Amino acid sequence: MTLTLGRTARTAPEPASSPTGRAPARFGPVAVRVLAYGALAALAVAVIYPLCWMALAGLKTNGEIFADPWGLPTDPHWSTYADAWQQGVLGYLLNSVLVTSASVLAVVLISAWAAYGLTRLDIPCSQPALLLVLGAMMLSPTVALVPLSQLLQALGIYDTYWALIVLYTAFKVPFTTFLIRAYLLGQPVEVEEAAYIDGASRWQTFWRVVVPMARPILASAAVLQALFAWNEYAFALVFITDDRLKTLPVGLADMAGRLNSNWPILFAGLTIAALPMIVIFLIGQRHFVRGLAAGIGK
Known part of the structure; x- marks a missing residue:
């Protein structure tokens, strides 16, 4: 027994251990995990419940809905x-x-080519080109409705499918290019250099090496573009006047006016319109989350 200033030295008590010999788990991490799971469950209910309600409302009558x-x-x-x-x-x-x-195919291909050129090719004025791409992301589509209407009429594609395809592609290529470029910057170039040594051309390297490696970000870009084109309303309303060419957002709005508040049929149409995007997202969810996190995180 040791003495310190005339008093018996006391040692710190040992922490209580569980019967298995392990220290008891802390309450803090468990509480944080419970709160996180609770928040995620509440978010899932907030997203899924309106969709289920809309699908069930399509099976009711007007009287039952009210x-x-x-x-x-x-x-x-x-x-x-x-x-x-x-x-x-x-x-x-x-x-x-x-x-x-058509817009998804055009946006993904054009953006992938542009991102590959900005990251892998030694081209003149690459930095001004990148700044031009970033500047195009700041252009608001609604501000350009009047000049775009005149431009489409001059090109002879007003009130056609091409009007929407060209506009959806033009306004989403800058953001998609920036997204894919950020992903390619984090990919190793040694695989591409090995392909060059084996005699592959730039074109072959792009399709056989770069595209398979960039599959997650390309899937993310395709899903984002599909969501935008599927739900876009302003361009489809202004540049399409033929009833036979109208897309779902504008067509459902016109159908609501024709049906004179027949809500079950309208809810059924909204459910049919939502199903394709839900299926596409569920199929590409793994690649979408992985590619988006890798692209935006750089």
Whole structure:
């Protein structure tokens, strides 16, 4: 026993241990984890519940929607979805699929080529070109409606599919190029140099090396462009006047006016319009999250 200033030295008590010999878990990390899971669950309910409510509302009648808006349909009317399909949703859906697919293909290809040139090729004025791309991201589409209308009429593509495809591509190429460029900056160039040594050309290296390596960011770019083109309303309203060429957002708005507040058919049409994007996101979710995190994080 040691003495310090005439008093017996006391040692710090040993922490209590569990029967298994391990220290008890701290309360703090568990509480943070519970709060995080609770917040995520609340967010999931906030996102999923309106979609489920909209799908169920399409199975009700007008009276059921107003009498018991939060309840389940007593006698589901599946024919409502068939009625919405026949009221023009099929045509609007096909138009949206055509415009969205073409714009996604154009945006991804053009942006990938531009990003590859800005990161891998020694081209003159590369920095001014990059600044020009960044400056194009600041242009608001609604400000350019009047000059764009005159330009499309001069080109002879006003009130055609090409009007929307060209505009959707032009306004999203700058952001997508910047996103893919950020991803390519973090990818190793040794694989591409090995392809050059083996005799591959620039074109072959791009398609056989760069594109497979950049698959996550290309999937992210495709999903983002698909969401934009599928839900875009202003351009589709201003530059398309033919009822046969209208996309889903404008077509559903016109259908709501024609049906005179027949809400079940309208909700059925909205559900049909939302399903393709939900399926696409679920299919490409893994690549989308990975590519977006890698692209924006640099």
